[in-house]
Amino acid sequence: xxxxxxxxxxxxxxxxxxxxxxxxxxxxxxxxxPVLAFVMLVKMPEGKYWVVNFLDYNLIFGRxxxxxxxxxxxxxxxxxxxxxFALKVQDDLQHVSALMYAGGAIGVTFSGDFFSxxxxxxxxxxxxxxxxxxxxxxxxxxxxxxYILVHVFGGLCLLAGIIIYIHDSGTTEFANIGLGGxxxxxxxxxxxxxxxxxxxxxxxxxxxxEATVAGAVFMCALTTxxxxxxxxxxxxxxxxxxxxxxxxxxxxxxYGILENDVRRVLAYIIINQVGFMMCGIGIGTQLAINxxxxxxxxxxxxxxxxxxxxGSVLHMTGKIRCTDLGGLYKTMPxxxxxxxxxxxxxxxxxxxxxxxxxxxxxSAAGHExxxxxxxxxxxxxxxxxxxxxxxxxxxxxxxxDSGIRTKEPxxxxxxxxxxxxxxxxxxxxxxxxxxxxxxxxxxxxxYTAAHVTGELQLVMFGGLAFLLxxxxxxxxxxxxxxxLDTDWFYRKGARFFYYVMDRGLNGLNAFxxxxxxxxxxxxxxxxxxxxxxSLVTLYMRATGKGSAPEAFNKETRPEETxxxxxxxxxxxxxxxxxxxxxxxAFLG
Amino acid sequence: MKRELKIFDKxxxxxxxxxFFYVSLVVLLIVDFFIHKHADFPWEGAPDFxxxxxxxxxxxxxxIAKVLRIFIKRDEHYYD
Numbered sequence: 097x098x099x100x101x102x103x104x105x106x107x108x109x110x111x112x113x114x115x116x117x118x119x120x121x122x123x124x125x126x127x128x129x130p131v132l133a134f135v136m137l138v139k140m141p142e143g144k145y146w147v148v149n150f151l152d153y154n155l156i157f158g159r160x161x162x163x164x165x166x167x168x169x170x171x172x173x174x175x176x177x178x179x180x181f182a183l184k185v186q187d188d189l190q191h192v193s194a195l196m197y198a199g200g201a202i203g204v205t206f207s208g209d210f211f212s213x214x215x216x217x218x219x220x221x222x223x224x225x226x227x228x229x230x231x232x233x234x235x236x237x238x239x240x241x242x243y244i245l246v247h248v249f250g251g252l253c254l255l256a257g258i259i260i261y262i263h264d265s266g267t268t269e270f271a272n273i274g275l276g277g278x279x280x281x282x283x284x285x286x287x288x289x290x291x292x293x294x295x296x297x298x299x300x301x302x303x304x305x306e307a308t309v310a311g312a313v314f315m316c317a318l319t320t321x322x323x324x325x326x327x328x329x330x331x332x333x334x335x336x337x338x339x340x341x342x343x344x345x346x347x348x349x350x351y352g353i354l355e356n357d358v359r360r361v362l363a364y365i366i367i368n369q370v371g372f373m374m375c376g377i378g379i380g381t382q383l384a385i386n387x388x389x390x391x392x393x394x395x396x397x398x399x400x401x402x403x404x405x406x407g408s409v410l411h412m413t414g415k416i417r418c419t420d421l422g423g424l425y426k427t428m429p430x431x432x433x434x435x436x437x438x439x440x441x442x443x444x445x446x447x448x449x450x451x452x453x454x455x456x457x458x459s460a461a462g463h464e465x466x467x468x469x470x471x472x473x474x475x476x477x478x479x480x481x482x483x484x485x486x487x488x489x490x491x492x493x494x495x496x497d498s499g500i501r502t503k504e505p506x507x508x509x510x511x512x513x514x515x516x517x518x519x520x521x522x523x524x525x526x527x528x529x530x531x532x533x534x535x536x537x538x539x540x541x542x543y544t545a546a547h548v549t550g551e552l553q554l555v556m557f558g559g560l561a562f563l564l565x566x567x568x569x570x571x572x573x574x575x576x577x578x579x580l581d582t583d584w585f586y587r588k589g590a591r592f593f594y595y596v597m598d599r600g601l602n603g604l605n606a607f608x609x610x611x612x613x614x615x616x617x618x619x620x621x622x623x624x625x626x627x628x629x630s631l632v633t634l635y636m637r638a639t640g641k642g643s644a645p646e647a648f649n650k651e652t653r654p655e656e657t658x659x660x661x662x663x664x665x666x667x668x669x670x671x672x673x674x675x676x677x678x679x680x681a682f683l684g
Numbered sequence: 685m686k687r688e689l690k691i692f693d694k695x696x697x698x699x700x701x702x703x704f705f706y707v708s709l710v711v712l713l714i715v716d717f718f719i720h721k722h723a724d725f726p727w728e729g730a731p732d733f734x735x736x737x738x739x740x741x742x743x744x745x746x747x748i749a750k751v752l753r754i755f756i757k758r759d760e761h762y763y764d
Contacts, residue, residue, distance in 0.1 A: 350752050353749040426688040462725065467725055470724070474737060475741045475745075481742075494692060501688075549712060553716065554735075554737065556705075556735075557709065557734075558739065559705070561743045562742060562746075570747075570750075576760055577759065578758050578759070578762055581756075
């Protein structure tokens with residue numbers, strides 16, 4: 097393997113040179129990195145290599161098999177598209193972070209051991225945080241802070257699980273772990289957080305809409321999908337994932353319908369789409385795993401296409417809320433076309449890429465006779481069309497005319513969208529090329545008459561429902577508001593926690609000071625100075641036999657007592673101890 | 685000023701688009717009767733099942749979302 101460079105190293109090493117380059121050279125260099133990584137991927141044979149011995153453990157940077165290869169390809173492709181989209185951004189922080197981020201995702205994909213996996217995993221979290229910070233608004237700073245805190249929590253869960261796993265098994269290498277025992281649960285929670293499995297999902301819809309226009313394109317593609325890869329690697333066939341996935345497909349739909357920020361609508365759809373993948377991984381049959389992996393591949397293309405279209409609108413108009421937008425097809429027809437291709441793809445229209453991937457997962461649920469899951473997934477498929485397929489293009493580019501007159505985004509952004517749109521359609525038309533890359537042999541035929549009409553009926557009649565409801569005024573109006581999600585627990589909960597701690601601990605502190613530092617020493621001082629009168633007073637108060645004489649209470653000088661002075665007893669004790677010392681030391 | 689697209693500003697174009705949409709719905713409903721299906725579940729093979737399910741799902745989704753909004757809607761500055 098001496099003639100090959102690990103693809104992750106190309107991105108991470110390349111990122112370090114970006115700040116030193118200028119102009120066209122910089123653009124060419126950045127675009128060259130994913131191309132070089134792709135060439136390496138094509139040349140990399142299957143197997144385990146790039147093994148480095150570290151502290152008696154093996155770090156494996158090249159676990160190459162069919163599963164990791166698919167994710168390697170798509171991460172590299174989307175990095176190229178993302179870099180092209182971000183080419184005109186005059187901010188090295190974003191370029192470096194994005195390249196590091198891509199390197200982290202590819203590093204996770206090819207890691208064969210927990211040590212290197214964890215390092216790349218944290219690199220993902222840290223580098224993506226800078227893509228939010230780079231927006232440089234107050235909201236983005238706060239969102240980035242919440243984002244990194246949540247990911248640190250997830251990372252620590254993963255780390256704790258890894259440590260226990262290594263302690264129990266004696267090896268850092270991992271493959272299919274399966275749920276059982278504390279180590280696997282902690283690892284599962286760590287991965288589930290990055291996969292945005294409820295209730296650990298709200299970081300996604302909180303942070304992505306606050307990221308920079310270009311940063312969001314990388315974010316929507318990399319974090320959740322590298323978690324999907326890892327879940328497929330470590331927990332295939334885990335039944336819990338089927339149910340969690342089913343919940344993921346449905347719940348975000350409601351939020352998507354109500355949400356006003358277009359990029360937040362798209363953030364919710366990511367959770368929904370990852371839900372399909374989790375279902376597939378949970379079902380665990382060859383067809384289901386193939387479905388989950390191909391769905392991740394397709395999802396990266398159309399979700400980033402939608403984020404690029406929404407980002408272009410934000411870039412050109414400075415607005416991203418449904419209530420502020422509308423009628424943009426007049427001045428941004430190409431962006432509108434690309435957005436509609438993304439919308440058609442995500443909705444599962446035949447001839448677009450989602451049709452050939454999502455249907456594998458739903459068919460796998462059918463073959464396993466999981467009737468409820470099948471019904472939920474079909475429900476969610478119809479809902480996706482409503483949630484994104486219609487809503488995003490309609491309220492942004494059609495709907496009421498907002499009066500905004502702008503123009504198309506720069507050529508590089510259009511080209512990036514064009515490539516993603518082309519791939520969405522090309523894979524939809526010729527699924528065989530993608531099917532050949534999947535982990536298991538594919539015997540699935542997407543284009544049957546029954547499947548095509550069934551899918552068309554599902555989405556078109558969903559569209560009819562939208563049309564009838566919006567015309568009759570029953571469709572929930574777009575309003576400038578936010579919707580509570582589980583992040584409420586830490587956003588409001590943190591304030592409540594702070595209040596409780598402030599009142600509780602500071603209260604306890606004040607109480608302790610009053611009692612231990614003031615009251616008790618004062619009473620003890622009084623008792624030692626005036627033992628008799630104090631005790632007599634106490635006795636009288638306790639028994640209720642009259643009240644203590646005034647003189648007793650006012651007495652401040654030490655009282656004369658008939659007791660032997662303390663000094664005599666101490667003196668006698670010392671004499672006794674000294675005589676014992678003499679007896680044992682000299683006579684014993 | 686660049687040329688603007690205005691196709692949906694004309695009501696007859698919107699009408700034409702909707703007409704095409706409704707016709708395609710009817711065609712889909714009819715075609716489904718002539719298609720052979722390999723169903724995993726009994727209901728899946730029923731004629732026009734997906735049309736009914738898609739429509740009912742989306743209506744249900746919208747109404748549940750409307751109810752949900754009563755509970756989860758907050759002012760935009762709620763967290764500030």
